[in-house]
Amino acid sequence: MATAEASGNDGKGQEVDTSATYYRLEEVAKRNSLKELWLVIHGRVYDVTRFLNEHPGGEEVLLEQAGVDASESFEDVGHSSDAREMLKQYYIGDIHPLLGILDFTHRRCCSLRFPVPLLHIGKQILLRRPC
Numbered sequence: 001m002a003t004a005e006a007s008g009n010d011g012k013g014q015e016v017d018t019s020a021t022y023y024r025l026e027e028v029a030k031r032n033s034l035k036e037l038w039l040v041i042h043g044r045v046y047d048v049t050r051f052l053n054e055h056p057g058g059e060e061v062l063l064e065q066a067g068v069d070a071s072e073s074f075e076d077v078g079h080s081s082d083a084r085e086m087l088k089q090y091y092i093g094d095i096h097p098l099l100g101i102l103d104f105t106h107r108r109c110c111s112l113r114f115p116v117p118l119l120h121i122g123k124q125i126l127l128r129r130p131c
């Protein structure tokens with residue numbers, strides 16, 4: 001998990017909270033059971049463990065989407081605006097915009113047995129701690 005924190009002022013006297021907690025897809029993928037269930041909807045990570053018993057659509061559908069990007073399934077159902085509002089309660093962070101793309105590309109390359117060393121170098125640069 002990587003955390004980026006910054007807060008600022010937009011110059012109009014209004015506080016802008018830009019703090020965010022970032023997760024990688026592989027971290028989300030580990031939370032795929034009844035004990036701990038996370039999923040991703042539109043790049044945002046949700047911990048729906050305590051929502052399992054309460055979901056009007058049943059817990060099975062959430063279990064099917066456990067640890068993965070559930071954006072398409074969520075939209076296919078045509079969830080109401082109330083359901084979208086409920087998402088906030090379970091929001092825990094975002095998929096890292098850059099590492100998310102690298103994870104996806106890495107999986108594609110490896111599954112095609114076409115390693116791209118540059119990808120790993122780029123990843124190392126991104127993960128490098130600042131001096």
Ligand code: HEM
Pocket residue numbers: 039046048051055056057058061062065070073074077078079080081082083084086087090
């Ligand atoms: C945190 C995420 C989710 C929340 C807060 C949520 C919330 C809700 C709510 C409030 C309803 C009642 C109908 C409505 O108001 O739209 C519902 C129904 C349903 N949801 Fe979800 N849902 C979530 C994720 C998902 C996912 C990932 C799926 C995957 C397929 C799913 C499948 C369904 C189904 C099948 C129904 C029943 C629809 C019906 O009976 O017409 N939900 N959900």
